Amino acid sequence: MYELFSDLGSWLTSGEQWAGPDGIAHRLAEHLQYSLIATLVAAVIALPVGLLIGHTGRGAFLAINLSSFGRALPTVGLVVLVFLASGLSMTPVYVALVALAVPAIVTNTYAGMTAVDADVKDAARGQGMRAHQVLFQVELPLALPLIMTGLRLALIQVVATATIAAYVSFGGLGRYVFDGLAQRDLVQVLGGAVLVAVIAVVLDLVLAGLQRALFRHRHHAAH
């Protein structure tokens, strides 16, 4: 076991391993690219839906069921299915990753919107604010912390799952996991897994820091 860890240590730190098109630096960049594009696309789809459902109060049933449907959808199956239907491209990977991220963002956005105090909304309307003003100037800012939670959750899941790109012959850190599996090279598999976990945690911390920096002026002392 000790030997395994020391091998892993030298795998992760050797300069040779970091360089070149198969190197960690390049694979890391690919992995980040897949993850960020997928999360961004998911956010563009999911945020308006979550805001609309939360604002109008209609379609909550849809939001809740969508989220449990999304969780139930087996990612491996989805990737293979889209792959067989559309052929060799990144499409299957992006479809699966976006499908994974959308429910988390929709449900958290919706939850954030419904958690906004009804009295606050009434007050805003009483002051003569229009529907879109209430939405963008009152509800949205108050719902932001939970919306950010949804985005962070989605990003973590996407980063962890983007490993699957390698299964359909693309890059990213999953390359090490799947190549290592095929070559029975445990060190390589573990190296890939550790890197994925590390960037997931780092990205989460970055988003958490961003969130804190943006909303420093607001303190929710007691709910």
Added chain:
Amino acid sequence: MTVEWAWISDHASDLATLTVSHLQAALTAVALGLLISLPLAVVAHRIRPLRGLLLGLSNVLFTIPSIAIFVLLLPVTGLTRTTTVVGLTVYTLVVLLRNTVEGLDAVPVKVREAARAMGTRPLRTLLTVELPLALPVIMAGVRIATVMSISLVSVATYIGDGGLGQLFTDGFQRNFPTPVITGVVLTLLLALVADALLVAVQYVLTPWTRKRGA
């Protein structure tokens, strides 16, 4: 992409075996996850400094790609069902631990104080007052963990297990969509049925939550 119905009827008994094996792996993992996270949640709830540590640790475990968890276990448990179940259990911990701690947190202080004032011992208070009141939130966690596990079992196909997930690798290798579609649909159905059953269980276990609407 067409479904060859004949393939499905020809393989009905294989499909049934895979479905049972799939469900077995997922349910065992959730049961084990509950067994581990209930005591841990009580500790995290009572001892503040440990709370961040335990929740943080379970969050980190969640970021490890599932395929990597299975592979990580290979040197210890080999190509067995144990690897699948242990790997899935790790994933259930995040949801189960967080929800149980939140459920316990949400028990009103007054209720706890009333129990103490009546001379109820701490363990008894936990078992007969706090846990039942936390049950709706815990059950929400159990539902998420169950659906998630059912969907994740298929990842174990890379280590030779994976229940219905075997249909995905099979279809991928033979460029044959029917098993893949069948696998996805059966997985979704399993998750749907399991979730509905858990809602029913919760309904039976928490009669007091029903009276509110009346």
